[in-house]
Amino acid sequence: MKKKIILLCTTIVAIVLEALPYGAVLKFGNPNGKPWRRTFSYFDITTFGYANFAPFIVALLTCTLLILIIVSLFMKKSLRIPIIAVSAIATILSLAPLLIGVDYFTIVAAFIFIVLMITTIVAFVKE
Numbered sequence: 001m002k003k004k005i006i007l008l009c010t011t012i013v014a015i016v017l018e019a020l021p022y023g024a025v026l027k028f029g030n031p032n033g034k035p036w037r038r039t040f041s042y043f044d045i046t047t048f049g050y051a052n053f054a055p056f057i058v059a060l061l062t063c064t065l066l067i068l069i070i071v072s073l074f075m076k077k078s079l080r081i082p083i084i085a086v087s088a089i090a091t092i093l094s095l096a097p098l099l100i101g102v103d104y105f106t107i108v109a110a111f112i113f114i115v116l117m118i119t120t121i122v123a124f125v126k127e
Contacts, residue, residue, distance in 0.1 A: 054096035
């Protein structure tokens, strides 16, 4: 039960960080020179529309993870494998903006990665 509470807490922290408007980055052209760098929430569909797909997908996976963890609190059957799978995919995908460039990765995105990594590690540990 302690493990499930830790998973629940870390997932909620990840969702709160993803809701902040500082995680996902887009760069827009500027006729005067240096491009404008704007940050958005992971839940903002604007990033998806401008081809920065990973943040929105990570937000959806984190919400799915939260639902799985809440359901597992009330079930006798273990949902350990789906929780591990979803958290691992979200953790790996949270690093995808680095493929575009370091400028597309913020400190909030790094904290999201760390929290999701902790969630994945805790999910791997057997009770």
